[in-house]
Amino acid sequence: MATKLANTNMAFSCRLALLLGLVSISSLLGAGDTEVLEPRELIRAAMEHWRGVTSYSEMTMIIHRSDWERSFSMQAWTEGDKLSLVRVTGPKRDAGNGTLVKEQNMWTFSPKINRILKVPSSMMNQSWMGSDFSNKDISKSTDIIDQYDHSLLKTETVDDHLLYTIESIPHEEAAVVWGREVTVIRDDFVMLRQEFWDQDDILVKEMNSTELKLMDGRVVASRLRMHKTETPDEWTEMIVDVVDFDVELGANLFTLSNLRNPRQ
């Protein structure tokens, strides 16, 4: 789920998978033939590998503004790239708030009003829990990958790893506002950086993995920061504290009733 959350805007909804390094690149690429690799195929293959993978994670989200800062702790469950459930566990006054994402639909539950709300399309662009992520970032589906033309800008070797810089330009009718997105992916599929450029080619916002860790057998981007270029002192950071992959998830986990009454 960390994944899902991190799944910011856009290009690859499988970002979580990428972030958590669910995919081993070696299976995709023969050692020497990286040049042959189509960027689009790279992403698609990554998604294929991710399909059906389940995870449980505990995360901390820090929302920073120039004059205040707050943090949430939360639990998240994911199955594949279409199902995810996030539940806030602290601070106390926010505990119990939950978000369920199923395909492209999204529901939130707030114990204070004891009500489940389906997030309407009109609110998709609003902030998710006051963070720099929008509801859309959280719920975006992988279909979006087909809405871009991807090209490999460059490859470089840093610290014994190959880094792929992929530029994704949305199709004319794609539901994407950006002029282009640039993603830096390491050869073990950890996403290091993503940039969002507007149509005048000005950098609007970026997401960086500032810390990588080996967790439950995989390299995970354990600290992710999202911030807008115009307001450098406002950012949101997601920190993955614990993550378990391939966990058993109950059949009722991704349901509205479970969103309201936690049973796991």
Place this chain on the structure above:
Amino acid sequence: MTRLFSQFKTILTLSWRNLWRNHRRTGIMLGAISVGVWAMIFMTALMRGMVDDMLNQGISNLPGHIQIQHPEFLDDPSVVNSIDEPRGDLLAALENNGVRVWANRIKVPAVIMSERESRGINLIGIEPVSEADISGVPARISKGRFLESNQDKGLVIGAKLAERLETRLGKRVVITSQDPDNNLAERGFRVIGIYRAELAAQEESNVYAARGTLQDLLKIEGRVSQIVLVDDDYRNVESLYRRVAAATPAGLEVKPWYEIDTYLAVMFNMMDGFVLIWVIIIFLALSFGLVNTLVMAIFERVREIGLIQALGMRPGLIVYQILLESLMLLLIGLIVGNMLALVTIKPLEDGLDVSVVAEGMAMMGAGSVIYPSLTLYDVVLANVVVILLGILTSILPAWRASRLDPVRALNTH
């Protein structure tokens, strides 16, 4: 007969000469009447112009003179409350019944997003061919072009909205709405045109796309939100309304503009009454001056009136004489006032720019240019009111003059 005529001539001469005995007083009174009549006609023309403008704008915002739609649509303009495109009887009625313009329209709430901002809007799917006659937006394109076909892929937004979104002509924006099954419907559009409207609120809220493109986006093939009809004159849509209503299948709602927007209807219906009240109020102010002038004129002539009465003039003729005096005063005032109004309104017919107070006008739903509209009805009304009520108010002083006792009157001063 000749006697009556010569009597009338005498009285006429007397009245006319009396009128100019104190030419300064008469001049002032004439000025007052002229200005009063001018104010009645001029201000009425301005108000008519303003209200016409508000009505026209209001109707082009609805839009159309008559709308056919789902009975729930006006209360809940969601994509669920759509109707089939016209066919059968209704289509025949629309095509053959002398409807000047008709068009299918889609109207749904949506969100528009640029890289930096997002805003709630009305997403309107139109048929470009007929749009010029319906909302007039095509004529107000300030940059780029208007939509060209029912399948045009572009988007036309208002200048104010472009500013708010920090986007501009040629850039892509994303539109998000819902299909009838509540699923997300979203798509990127390129801004191909920017329009300006009289009201900033309109520029901010109305976004235009082609009808066919929106039907694809919203997954409502063959369905539309409204069928809009425009007749020749909004004041006279009754007969068209009845014909169309008769051809419309059950389950659809047909409404003329005055039922859709009752505020506009009230404004329209109130206007005549409002003009009458306005004219009467100005007249009331005038009438004090008029009565005062007559009373003074009589007061000065008490001796004289006593004398002509003593010489044998009947009281009735005195009443006539004074009424005639008043009538002449009113007529001259009216002529001058009408000319004044005509002379001041004609040059303003191309529009009176009141952009200094544009914000206030916008709040009322009117544009910042007033086009005075001079109607025969208003001119006749002002003139008739002034003459009738003027004579009426003159009756009392005239009657009192005729009741003077000749002996006493001759003995004053």
